Amino acid sequence: MTDEHIMQKVAEGNVAMLQILFERYHKQIYIFLYKMSGDKMLSEDLTQEVFYRLIKYKSSYNFDKKFVTWIYTIARNNLNTHYQRQKENHLALEGFEHKLVEPQASKNEEYSHLMNVLNRMEASDRELLILNRFQEIKYAEMAEILGSTTGAVKTKVCRALKKLKTLYLQKV
């Protein structure tokens, strides 16, 4: 059964079918969020939240669209909302001058060379590479997730890979 078919059943009220989609997607959504944030606890919470949202907004699922683009859109929104809230709290608590602190810029010995290089890149480039390389999302689906066109995404991924290549080969 395709993801779209199952999600249609869920939207029609067969909520238990969501178990199948959970088994198919929870690992890769968790890994996406973990690679983006580098925070295990946060990734677990946000992954949980993604599936809660699937339940809550099941009837708003558009059957013409691929399920995979929908679930990644939700995951991205969750992560962005989290960062926005964190930023607001940060501002309120500690004042304006701290907001440029980039916690992920430092090198972590636990990570592979690739992950350390990735973490040094801009979030938008990092996201393109994680989606395209780790999650193996197709260009057309990425375009839907990112609200862009297939051609533009293809070009951006190529550029990001070239940037990564330069950084990666600098120190091997």
Added chain:
Amino acid sequence: MEKEHIKDLLVEYLDGLLDTLQKDQVEQHLSECAICAKELEGLKEVMNAFKEQSPEMSPESLRENFHKRLDEELQKYHKVVYISEDKKPKKRTVWKQNIMRIAASIVLLVGGFVIGKYQQTDTTSNEIAVLTKETKSVKQKMAISLIESTSAGKRIQAVNSINQLEELDPDMLQTLANSVLYDNNVNVRLTAVETLQKFIKNQLVQKSFINALQTEKNAGVQIAIIQALANLNEEDIISPMRQLLNDSETEGFVKDQIKKIVPNIT
């Protein structure tokens, strides 16, 4: 072909996404241009690094929490339907009918156990046959009566629709195994066991059945699991069977069934 143009195609070339014509052009150019060939080597190296990155594990608690939430949702759904349909008298009769059907199903199910219990003087296999037959018809009645209603019982429909597939992928097996272990509805568990017993050769299925035997309290489901496990190695199943046999809460006919399948058990 222009050098810059080629560079833009290298990633797709390595991913095998180019058509034959483009691929030939790229290869032609690569054989002539050392700069692009070097670029290709660098890209290959960094793209391989992605493949070699060891995959992270996702925490087990994710699944537990998801199932907790899903159960809450199924309960809530049940209530919401009930209240909203109060306002629609047309549908209310359907709902009432369903309640009656569910009630009838429960009566049948309990009846099956009572029959099984009071006819213990008969041979065990007869009792099992009656019970199996009863639960089968109960199961069918449940499926029929609930197919129209938007209630928690839809889970059965879900399991049944999975049942109609010839082959199951690991996700579905896991889903069904979870139903066997965690679903709070007897009939869902029973349907899931019946669906999964075709795949008893699968390790995951065996494991979930053996685990379920230790937690399952319903005699009908116990019997179904015991029968499904009957063809497996005695060593693997003897310990959970013995535990069930020594449990004072286990029904007599369930114990008889265990003794029949594992004669050496003490």
